[in-house]
Amino acid sequence: MRMYADGMPRAKGDHGARRREVxxxxxxxxxxxxxxxxxxxxxxxxxxxxxxxxxxxxPTKNDLVTYALDLLDQRSAARPRRTAGQGxxxxxAALLDILPLSAEATDSNRIWVSSWDTALADPALREEYxxxxxxxxxxxxxxxxAAQRLGELAPGDPARIAACxxxxxxxxxxxxxxxxAAFPPQRQIDLLEDYLAALAx
Amino acid sequence: MRMYADGMPRAKGDHGARRREVxxxxxxxxxxxxxxxxxxxxxxxxxxxxxxxxxxxxPTKNDLVTYALDLLDQRSAARPRRTAGQGxxxxxAALLDILPLSAEATDSNRIWVSSWDTALADPALREEYxxxxxxxxxxxxxxxxAAQRLGELAPGDPARIAACxxxxxxxxxxxxxxxxAAFPPQRQIDLLEDYLAALAx
Numbered sequence: 003m004r005m006y007a008d009g010m011p012r013a014k015g016d017h018g019a020r021r022r023e024v025x026x027x028x029x030x031x032x033x034x035x036x037x038x039x040x041x042x043x044x045x046x047x048x049x050x051x052x053x054x055x056x057x058x059x060x061p062t063k064n065d066l067v068t069y070a071l072d073l074l075d076q077r078s079a080a081r082p083r084r085t086a087g088q089g090x091x092x093x094x095a096a097l098l099d100i101l102p103l104s105a106e107a108t109d110s111n112r113i114w115v116s117s118w119d120t121a122l123a124d125p126a127l128r129e130e131y132x133x134x135x136x137x138x139x140x141x142x143x144x145x146x147x148a149a150q151r152l153g154e155l156a157p158g159d160p161a162r163i164a165a166c167x168x169x170x171x172x173x174x175x176x177x178x179x180x181x182x183a184a185f186p187p188q189r190q191i192d193l194l195e196d197y198l199a200a201l202a203x
Numbered sequence: 204m205r206m207y208a209d210g211m212p213r214a215k216g217d218h219g220a221r222r223r224e225v226x227x228x229x230x231x232x233x234x235x236x237x238x239x240x241x242x243x244x245x246x247x248x249x250x251x252x253x254x255x256x257x258x259x260x261x262p263t264k265n266d267l268v269t270y271a272l273d274l275l276d277q278r279s280a281a282r283p284r285r286t287a288g289q290g291x292x293x294x295x296a297a298l299l300d301i302l303p304l305s306a307e308a309t310d311s312n313r314i315w316v317s318s319w320d321t322a323l324a325d326p327a328l329r330e331e332y333x334x335x336x337x338x339x340x341x342x343x344x345x346x347x348x349a350a351q352r353l354g355e356l357a358p359g360d361p362a363r364i365a366a367c368x369x370x371x372x373x374x375x376x377x378x379x380x381x382x383x384a385a386f387p388p389q390r391q392i393d394l395l396e397d398y399l400a401a402l403a404x
Contacts, residue, residue: 036320119237119317132382173374181333200401
């Protein structure tokens with residue numbers, strides 16, 4: 003895939019297409035090499051462009067990392083979600099949405115897991131991540147409390163149940179990424195069902 | 204902390220001490236910056252040595268990463284474990300051993316989480332990690348089965364229960380590292396107790 007490495011002038015309308023090409027290339031590099039492998043050279047190779055050309059987009063490595071983190075955020079926000087239902091069904095849907103059950107969800111989870119290293123090395127970014135996961139827990143907390151009101155989940159502090167459930171799916175994501183043969187989609191779903199069954203008892 | 208940056212000849216007995224200094228410096232860099240921040244320059248600064256000098260130990264970046272992964276393995280294997288007891292106590296001890304409940308366990312967990320990016324980018328290393336976590340699950344499987352035989356844990360496929368429990372603690376590690384304020388040691392322990400209580404029902 004060639005970007006304007008030929009140096010030809012382009013019409014203004016190309017700008018959006020170019021940005022999309024750059025985004026796709028950054029995403030593919032992240033999905034295969036992670037943040038540890040995210041370099042101008044790797045993105046340039048993916049694009050069939052020169053490294054020098056890429057520096058127009060990303061003057062420094064840090065600009066490239068910032069762009070990649072924004073891209074991860076945007077794609078995560080824009081990804082399609084299961085329709086929720088109510089009670090335990092809504093809890094199940096929210097947890098299934100996190101798991102790497104498709105190629106696309108596997109790529110973005112792989113990039114999320116990879117980004118933890120970056121987040122842990124930067125106090126401001128770690129704070130941002132902590133907020134992101136706290137909002138995820140709050141959402142789960144509401145869904146768990148609603149399922150308890152319907153009598154579908156056993157009583158217990160819904161905040162603690164939400165924190166446990168979030169931990170469970172995050173860890174399952176890690177296991178599935180590191181050992182996809184042992185954790186194909188159906189096994190992830192079965193383990194999640196075990197988990198939900200234990201919460202119902 | 205100065206390493207032999209002065210270029211003075213040293214007695215042979217210094218060799219072990221130097222290796223320990225290098226190991227400590229690599230470990231501290233990993234604990235604060237992760238694999239993403241592991242560079243010869245960062246290790247040299249930590250040691251008060253020159254980058255050029257470090258290249259005697261690590262001719263390439265890859266040598267440094269390989270050394271760091273070995274160090275993580277060795278330190279993990281050598282870390283003190285809780286005495287196990289039997290039944291649920293043994294399951295509890297094995298899971299507590301994984302959590303970042305001390306400064307030392309926090310450092311090594313932070314380095315583990317950071318290393319996932321490296322592991323996911325390298326098929327052979329990912330295979331190795333998959334084996335490591337599979338052995339962890341096998342050990343948990345045995346402990347869960349023993350606790351079931353004692354009637355302390357509810358019936359159910361011990362392999363599935365072990366996989367769920369491992370997912371739960373891995374995810375709790377991630378939450379605690381990203382948001383230590385929300386997951387201080389006592390909260391991690393409380394959540395683990397909730398989890399064990401659910402397995403007993």
